[in-house]
Amino acid sequence: MPRQPRLGGPLLARFDRYMLSQLMVLFGFFALVLVSVYWVNRAVVLFDRLIADGHSAGVFLEFTALSLPKVIGLVMPMAAFAAAVYVTNKLSNDSELTVVQATGFSPWRIARPVVAFGILLILAMSIITHFLIPASLAQLRMREIEISGSVSARLLREGVFLHPTSGVTFYIGDITAEGELQNIFLSDRRSENRAVTYTADSGFLMRDENGPKLVMLRGMAQSLNRKSERLTTTTFEDFSYDISAFIQTDNGLLRRLEHVPTLELLTRPSAVGAETNNTVARVLDEAHGRFQQPLLCLVAALIGFSALMVGGFSRFGVGRQIVGAIFLLVIVKLVESAVTDPVRSSPDMWPLVYAPTVIGLTISLILLHLAARPFRRPRRTAQEASA
Structure with a gap:
């Protein structure tokens, strides 16, 4: 068996x-x-x-x-x-x-x-x-x-109106192969008393010991006093603008x-x-x-x-x-x-x-x-x- x-x-x-x-x-x-x-x-x-x-x-x-x-x-x-x-x-x-x-x-x-x-x-x-x-x-x-903290990812976008932070509008018409920014528009309305609008033919980004900067060439700055409603216009050959506030770095732990x-x-x-x-x-x-x-x-x-x-x-x-x-x-x-x-x-x-x-x-x-x-x-x- x-x-x-x-x-x-x-x-x-x-x-x-x-x-x-x-x-x-x-x-x-x-x-x-x-x-x-x-x-x-x-x-x-x-x-x-x-x-x-x-x-x-x-x-x-x-x-x-x-x-x-x-x-x-x-x-x-x-x-x-x-x-x-x-x-x-x-x-x-x-x-x-x-x-x-x-x-x-x-x-x-x-x-x-x-x-x-x-x-x-x-x-x-x-x-x-x-x-x-x-x-x-x-x-x-x-x-x-x-x-x-990436500057290029947040700002270097062609043909798009960007709002990197509250009260700021940024626009780049074109970016050349050499990295030059063309047809720049920047509106800064963060101040309660003044609104400033920058336009420039060209520019580029750079970084120094104080953080990233936007250098604009051959442009104009229009400053509007909100209280007196007085507009001031200034032309410039080159102008450096601090954009470190646009980069939303995480300062937490x-x-x-x-x-x-x-x-x-x-x-x-x-x-x-x-x-x-x-x-x-x-x-x-x-x-x-x-x-x-x-x-x-x-x-x-x-x-x-x-x-x-x-x-x-x-x-x-x-x-x-x-x-x-x-x-x-x-x-x-x-x-x-x-x-x-x-x-x-x-x-x-x-x-x-x-x-x-x-x-x-x-x-x-x-x-x-x-x-x-x-x-x-x-x-x-x-x-x-x-x-």
Whole structure:
């Protein structure tokens, strides 16, 4: 007689690999879809802001690439939940779970590949939250500072009336191959008492120790006194105009809290808080949040799996179980929002950061317990049935 596979032997390991492969494939699909949706929304905003300021498509692609790690970190728990729900529903509809349970596998045992799936996502997500996101955001911040100080990107645009700052209008008719500006128009209405309009045949941009300057050649300046309504006209051969106010440089902190490495957040919370203008409680919240976020991948996968296991097989489908799983996931996110203010108000409250994980795992354990020992109504006696 052929030897029957032993419980816990090759058959079980084969099923684990099969279910895990299904989870990984579907996770990749849902992650790709969600990242694409978030990326498109982000790309539209970046496109309007960067291209409108005269930056090239290369700068746009660089900014969108640097924002991808944060987007991936946001969608991974949702993709894990969607993959767990889809795979569990598929195995149930194909009667594969029924066959496996008939061989003696309990819901606790079937959950093993789901746990392995969650652990793999925790490892991948940890790399993203602890290394990729801080590094990408720091690089993005540096590029934003460089871009905000770009004279050529903000001012050197032909045939367009630009408004680099409030009360200022700037126009260039043409730019030669040598970089000479032709047909210059500049209106400065920032002063309450005087409005000045400059016109020049040509000019060029230069930079000295005091900042960028616009040098206009063979032009005229018209100054209007707003109170007396008196117009004064002056011609000039060359005139230097300070345009440093047009360049909206970011004078804020170079390094923000989300740029700091996790080890530094944990070992030097007071120094990091002083550098980034944050409290110690906020620093600890950021540090432990980077550990908490990967754990949500495991929580989301287990909730999606265990909620569907409670319902069992039904010819009416598992729509109610899916809605219930989404509701439970919303509860976990509500807990995450509820503990944010207490954690950021006191440095001693940082353990509350992990409350969503604890509650989510507790919910999953309760659901698996109910799936393993389902509540059944007592059968009615024959006398009750005939009544």
